[in-house]
Amino acid sequence: MFTDIILHERIQKALDAQGIKEATQVQAQAIPLAIQGKDLLVSAETGSGKTFAFLLPMLQRFLEQPAPNRGTRALILVPTRELAEQVTQSCIKLAAFTHIKALTICGGSGFKEQAAKLRKNPEIVVGTPGRIKEHLELNSLVLSDIEFLILDEADRMLDMGFREDVTTITSSCGTDRQTMLFSATLKTRDIEDLIEQVLKSPERLILSTAQDQISTIVQQIILADDIKHKERLISAILDEEKPERAVVFTNTRAASVHLGNVLKYHKHRTASLHGEMDQVERRKxxxxxxxxxxxxxxxxxxxxxxxxxxxxxxxxxxEMPRSGDEYVHRIGRTGRAGKSGTAITLIAPSEWNLMRSVERYLKLSFTQRTIAGFLGHYKGPEKVKSSGKAAGSKKKKELKDKLDTKPKVKERHRDKKAIGKRRAPTSNAESATPIDQGFAPLKKRKAPDAG
Incomplete structure (x- = not known):
């Protein structure tokens, strides 16, 4: 219960207005530590309520210790624009009965308009690393008064190539701050240098990892012959499942646009979303x-x-996601907050090995499914390829056996009979001396006369 965590009455009022009564596991464990001012390193499954876990203690501090004459007091870094706007909206709802303001700063929106809003000193700024760094370089954003620094989906920001930007931003923040890192697939060995740089003696809450199965999500695969077969399967799956809302993931922008048009042709109410759309289109x-x-x-x-x-x-x-972590985040759009969901992955022949590697990484086995009337010819590999280690050992053994085996010499029957007997010469040539065979002995060279 949130009532077990002593929160400011205005925050509690906002929670009641949203009908939120129960704290999730990550919230129940992280919020008390954060209120104590501790740095946190948190890994919890997608949909577990991580956003409230860092927003609630932040708002609590701002209400208990108001600082109207200071600059921005909290910076929340996220990898994508969509996540930035979602976090901002969550913050606005929680701060509905306060005077605390939150602002989204990311690409796709006018730089000058953002700079004008920043001059009003919003307490909380939520943004993507690239645009935040731009404002820092042009002095339209000052982070010297920062009290909270949040890195949400920290590993993803580094994977996207934002390591240098994140390092520049964190070094610009005030040193007297509280820092928290959150992710659903946090691999600390990959970001250990960042942890050492930005966190001070952090409390580690590893509540789940990528390998922990999400019990509320049914995970299935369907084998497909090719792209055209996949397109027919997608429409058939939607007709069979009849979802309230469905998210279909592709690996490229072009694929998302093309598939969106295909599904519209089959009378499905569809829209595409990708990184090259401007921010107004993405919001819409x-x-x-x-x-x-x-x-x-x-x-x-x-x-x-x-x-x-x-x-x-x-x-x-x-299309099969390129890594196990991305698979986890994709399917995490369903089965959130304890609700049930279904995740289906279409596997073409070229994706079988990638699918198997994701299974090994996540330590699970996908359930294979078929759609009546849409069976393809592909049934999986005819022969499962052995692991590299086993194949290497087999090759070494074959090579050793080849080297150890002496070439066989064909033996004649008459040779076997002659074993142990002295062979008589069969011709004069065999018994002759070298001289007899026509080789003249070397003559002794005569020494030259002196003088």
């Missing part, structure tokens, strides 16, 4: 999806991290 697309005007969202991985939309009960991977 997500709003239509949330409001139910769009049933199917075909998206690239810009929608894979942190996006929380009620009613998503089906996720389809049109």
């Amino acid at each position: 697309t997500l709003r239509f999806f949330r409001d139910g005007h769009v049933q199917v969202l075909v998206a690239t991985d810009v929608a894979a991290r942190g996006l929380d939309i009620d009613g998503v009960d089906l996720v389809i991977n049109f």
